[in-house]
Amino acid sequence: MSAALELKDVTKIFGSVKAVNKLNLTIEQGECFSFLGPSGCGKTTTLRMIAGFENLDEGELYSGGKLFSSSYKHYYLPPEKRDFGMVFQAFAVWPHMTVYDNVAFPLKIKKLPKNEIAERTEMALKATSLTKEAEMFPQKLSGGQQQRIALARAVAINPKVMLLDEPLSNLDPHLREEMRFEIKALQDKFGFTVIYVTHDQAEAMALSDRMLVMKEGVVQQVGGPLDIYNDPANKFVFSFIGLSDFIPVKVKNGQIFVDGGEECGPVNGDIPKNLDPSIEYDIACRPSEIDFAPDGVRAQVVRRTYLGDIVDYLLKIGNVELRVQKPRRHSTAQLGETCHLRFNRLLWYDRKEETASKT
Amino acid sequence: MSKAVKVQKKFGMAEVALIFSIAILVVVVAVPVIMIFLTAFFKDGHFNLAGVVEVLKQKDTYLALKNSLIIAFGVTLFSTIIGVFFAWLLARTDIPCKKALNAMFMVPFMLPSFICAMAWKVLLSPRSGYINKMLMAMFHLDSAPIDIMTMGGIIAIETMYLFPFVFLQVSGALERMDPTLEESARISGASLWTITRKITLPLVMPSIVAGALLVCLYSLAHFGVPSILGVEKGIYNIPTKIYERIYASGGSYEAIRVGTILATILVICATLILKLQNVVLKKGRFQIIAGKSMRPVVLKLRGMRWPLFIICVVYLLLTVVMPTVTIFLIGGLKTYGLSFLPKNMTFANYAEVFQMKMTRSAIWNSVYLSTLTAFVTMLAGVMISYVIVKMKVKGKFILEFLGVLPYSLPGTVIALGCILTWSGKFGINLYNTAGIIFVAYIARYMAFSIKSNSAALEQVSDSLEEASRSCGATHWQTLTHIVVPLIRPGMINAFFLIFLPALRELTTSVLLYGPTTRTIGVAIYALNEDGETVRAAALAGIALIIIFIGETFIKGLLARLDKTKRSA
Ligand SMILES: Nc1ncnc2c1ncn2[C@@H]1O[C@H](COP(=O)(O)OP(=O)(O)O)[C@@H](O)[C@H]1O
Numbered sequence: 028m029s030a031a032l033e034l035k036d037v038t039k040i041f042g043s044v045k046a047v048n049k050l051n052l053t054i055e056q057g058e059c060f061s062f063l064g065p066s067g068c069g070k071t072t073t074l075r076m077i078a079g080f081e082n083l084d085e086g087e088l089y090s091g092g093k094l095f096s097s098s099y100k101h102y103y104l105p106p107e108k109r110d111f112g113m114v115f116q117a118f119a120v121w122p123h124m125t126v127y128d129n130v131a132f133p134l135k136i137k138k139l140p141k142n143e144i145a146e147r148t149e150m151a152l153k154a155t156s157l158t159k160e161a162e163m164f165p166q167k168l169s170g171g172q173q174q175r176i177a178l179a180r181a182v183a184i185n186p187k188v189m190l191l192d193e194p195l196s197n198l199d200p201h202l203r204e205e206m207r208f209e210i211k212a213l214q215d216k217f218g219f220t221v222i223y224v225t226h227d228q229a230e231a232m233a234l235s236d237r238m239l240v241m242k243e244g245v246v247q248q249v250g251g252p253l254d255i256y257n258d259p260a261n262k263f264v265f266s267f268i269g270l271s272d273f274i275p276v277k278v279k280n281g282q283i284f285v286d287g288g289e290e291c292g293p294v295n296g297d298i299p300k301n302l303d304p305s306i307e308y309d310i311a312c313r314p315s316e317i318d319f320a321p322d323g324v325r326a327q328v329v330r331r332t333y334l335g336d337i338v339d340y341l342l343k344i345g346n347v348e349l350r351v352q353k354p355r356r357h358s359t360a361q362l363g364e365t366c367h368l369r370f371n372r373l374l375w376y377d378r379k380e381e382t383a384s385k386t
Numbered sequence: 387m388s389k390a391v392k393v394q395k396k397f398g399m400a401e402v403a404l405i406f407s408i409a410i411l412v413v414v415v416a417v418p419v420i421m422i423f424l425t426a427f428f429k430d431g432h433f434n435l436a437g438v439v440e441v442l443k444q445k446d447t448y449l450a451l452k453n454s455l456i457i458a459f460g461v462t463l464f465s466t467i468i469g470v471f472f473a474w475l476l477a478r479t480d481i482p483c484k485k486a487l488n489a490m491f492m493v494p495f496m497l498p499s500f501i502c503a504m505a506w507k508v509l510l511s512p513r514s515g516y517i518n519k520m521l522m523a524m525f526h527l528d529s530a531p532i533d534i535m536t537m538g539g540i541i542a543i544e545t546m547y548l549f550p551f552v553f554l555q556v557s558g559a560l561e562r563m564d565p566t567l568e569e570s571a572r573i574s575g576a577s578l579w580t581i582t583r584k585i586t587l588p589l590v591m592p593s594i595v596a597g598a599l600l601v602c603l604y605s606l607a608h609f610g611v612p613s614i615l616g617v618e619k620g621i622y623n624i625p626t627k628i629y630e631r632i633y634a635s636g637g638s639y640e641a642i643r644v645g646t647i648l649a650t651i652l653v654i655c656a657t658l659i660l661k662l663q664n665v666v667l668k669k670g671r672f673q674i675i676a677g678k679s680m681r682p683v684v685l686k687l688r689g690m691r692w693p694l695f696i697i698c699v700v701y702l703l704l705t706v707v708m709p710t711v712t713i714f715l716i717g718g719l720k721t722y723g724l725s726f727l728p729k730n731m732t733f734a735n736y737a738e739v740f741q742m743k744m745t746r747s748a749i750w751n752s753v754y755l756s757t758l759t760a761f762v763t764m765l766a767g768v769m770i771s772y773v774i775v776k777m778k779v780k781g782k783f784i785l786e787f788l789g790v791l792p793y794s795l796p797g798t799v800i801a802l803g804c805i806l807t808w809s810g811k812f813g814i815n816l817y818n819t820a821g822i823i824f825v826a827y828i829a830r831y832m833a834f835s836i837k838s839n840s841a842a843l844e845q846v847s848d849s850l851e852e853a854s855r856s857c858g859a860t861h862w863q864t865l866t867h868i869v870v871p872l873i874r875p876g877m878i879n880a881f882f883l884i885f886l887p888a889l890r891e892l893t894t895s896v897l898l899y900g901p902t903t904r905t906i907g908v909a910i911y912a913l914n915e916d917g918e919t920v921r922a923a924a925l926a927g928i929a930l931i932i933i934f935i936g937e938t939f940i941k942g943l944l945a946r947l948d949k950t951k952r953s954a
């Protein structure tokens with residue numbers, strides 16, 4: 028079977044901004060694929076090109092082996108002919124139609140027989156637990172319910188590909204988590220391919236089979252959530268995908284010292300063989316992968332915060348700050364105390380490379 | 387101590403403001419309306435419904451009512467079609483030069499419709515219209531092909547200058563609408579045509595209806611166009627009939643009584659229209675405003691792109707440029723009826739406008755009356771809306787009731803009310819003075835002021851005032867340092883919403899002017915009636931220039947001043 032979507036050199040330029048730059052990507056049938064990146068990196072633009080709302084400045088787009096968009100041939104299949112479902116951040120449910128009419132609208136457009144329209148609308152409403160609200164007008168309903176209408180409407184036509192643009196960003200945090208599972212359940216039930224745009228890495232990790240991390244229109248990495256978490260391609264991906272510590276270091280006599288905290292002793296860990304002596308390095312680590320230990324580099328506890336079951340520490344090695352998070356039962360260090368740290372896994376990055384928070 | 391505080395509270399600023407606000411509205415608006423109803427329904431102290439029926443049975447009053455309704459209906463219908471079409475064209479298609487077109491479609495709003503009606507009469511009157519004569523010569527016709535002095539002509543001309551009400555409402559709604567509402571229909575498989583019918587139009591329907599009802603309200607009580615195009619041919623609507631009756635009888639009581647009966651009908655129609663508008667707006671106000679601004683998908687017109695653009699340009703040339711140019715050309719003719727050849731043209735008429743006592747005083751009257759009215763009404767509006775929107779005070783409902791009253795009062799009604807109220811009945815006689823025009827203008831434009839200022843005040847969250855009070859500022863200090871600076875754009879807006887229409891007012895002034903208190907509108911109208919077409923056109927030309935300067939130059943300058951003050 029051919030891929031659900033294939034993007035070749037897809038590029039979009041707005042004035043002087045390259046919103047999407049030479050994007051190459053293949054998404055398989057039935058996959059749940061996320062676009063992850065900070066706001067303004069080009070996720071929506073990519074999705075809108077896939078949907079057919081934007082033309083391509085360069086590149087081609089295939090779906091199921093069929094050409095959908097091509098800048099070379101100036102060919103664009105209009106959005107209404109692509110048979111995709113789409114859900115927007117601002118819900119975009121039609122306030123002048125009842126819930127039922129909203130969901131039935133795409134089926135009526137397709138001129139399906141009456142009984143089939145009724146059947147499929149009711150099924151979509153049932154799948155999104157909206158049967159009771161069918162005759163109500165959307166403005167009377169909560170944000171979560173409105174987004175369910177949008178989902179039901181997109182599901183009703185039985186699309187091959189479902190495009191979701193930050194569908195949960197306008198919802199309360201607790202509802203957001205619940206809806207994630209509902210989207211996943213809908214996918215299992217109907218078997219469509221999902222393309223999920225988000226700037227929330229937890230959401231992307233929880234939902235996707237594979238994902239892509241973008242920065243300023245350029246793909247940084249494509250892979251499974253765990254691969255990306257464990258093997259980030261660069262400093263940007265590392266910092267964007269989870270909590271991160273970057274510690275400036277110097278190598279002296281085969282040992283690693285914190286730059287600005289040499290008096291605290293060496294940091295444990297291996298030094299990669301191919302380090303360039305002319306470059307200054309940061310070591311990178313997740314706050315959860317640093318342990319308190321009887322020996323190791325010395326640090327001072329500056330702040331201690333309880334976050335439910337885990338404790339978040341702000342530590343200082345010399346004058347360099349870092350965060351450590353430990354489960355409560357392993358948390359022995361007290362405020363103001365000096366402790367020793369062991370690093371479980373170190374990654375080395377050029378100090379000048381950008382992190383996500385700086386962009 | 388506690389007692390003293392209580393007493394002080396009872397007569398605090400809120401109560402004083404409330405009483406003062408109510409007093410203004412009662413004197414300026416309520417009393418004149420009550421006088422109209424009393425005059426209409428009571429004769430010699432007795433309730434007299436038979437007299438009302440008798441007046442309505444007279445053929446000419448009955449016809450005037452019918453004409454008013456037909457004209458209002460026709461104008462509303464065509465204005466809605468044209469307004470929605472152009473708004474959609476500019477907001478949802480890839481028509482070229484959108485910005486320029488958008489600005490140009492606002493111009494018909496600035497043009498006083500009775501001045502344009504004069505121009506159209508010059509061009510298309512059946513006997514001597516320039517275009518008619520030209521067409522007759524070109525095609526060897528025996529009679530004029532187009533007669534503008536008919537019901538159809540009146541409807542056409544009013545439509546040309548009233549459709550911006552609809553255009554503005556609809557293009558505003560289309561611009562604010564969340565584009566994903568349309569995109570989600572598109573991805574559902576709907577074509578652009580289906581989306582327009584099933585999604586876009588239904589969602590902006592409340593705005594369409596709101597604009598249409600505004601047009602209807604305005605046209606129903608409009609004096610200028612029917613008086614210039616209709617009266618000569620015996621076509622009257624209610625305002626022109628009232629004028630004719632009063633004018634013909636030299637202001638006799640009986641004529642005024644007939645006027646009040648017709649005026650009562652206008653008030654009833656206007657009230658119904660406003661009720662309808664409220665119902666529509668309340669029921670159909672959809673939350674369609676976008677969270678993020680993004681361009682909506684536009685319909686690609688392809689082959690129709692330039693033809694439609696040309697239609698827009700031709701429409702604007704016909705309705706804006708041609709009448710304006712005509713006015714200036716006529717104003718430059720040595721004698722009316724000559725052709726527009728250089729040898730027949732002169733600047734003398736324009737110079738004369740500033741030399742003739744009558745025209746000079748008309749310009750002066752209009753300028754100072756508009757400025758004064760705009761200023762006073764704006765300030766009164768600030769106080770009244772502040773009490774309505776912000777204050778918690780007993781008896782506010784009286785003010786809320788009185789506050790909506792000005793909306794349903796057409797200009798003719800206000801003029802009649804003012805004649806009845808300010809002609810010495812209550813010890814003050816302003817008849818034939820500028821004073822009566824001044825109080826009538828205040829009544830007429832109070833609605834604009836309250837609307838603009840209330841809208842601005844509703845934007846100011848209560849917490850801003852509370853924050854100021856908690857910093858130790860008094861109520862008065864809070865008002866002057868926090869509230870007034872925040873609503874200043876609303877106040878400036880109110881000023882111009884009053885100043886500019888007042889400058890060219892005709893409907894009210896024509897019933898109230900005295901020998902020395904003609905306004906620009908009245909002077910143009912009177913000159914035109916006396917057959918002094920050339921002089922009327924010259925004065926109209928000067929008026930257009932004054933209005934244009936007011937609309938663009940002063941407004942822009944003040945807006946900029948305000949902005950720099952804010953950013954500084
Ligand atoms: N219609 C447009 N016109 C001009 N610039 C745009 C337009 N749409 C998006 N952009 C720009 O393209 C970049 C990517 O935007 P977008 O795809 O919306 O980002 P994301 O969805 O990842 O937040 C941004 O710099 C944005 O300002």
Ligand SMILES: [Mg+2]
Nearest residue numbers: 067070071072
């Ligand atoms: Mg986005």
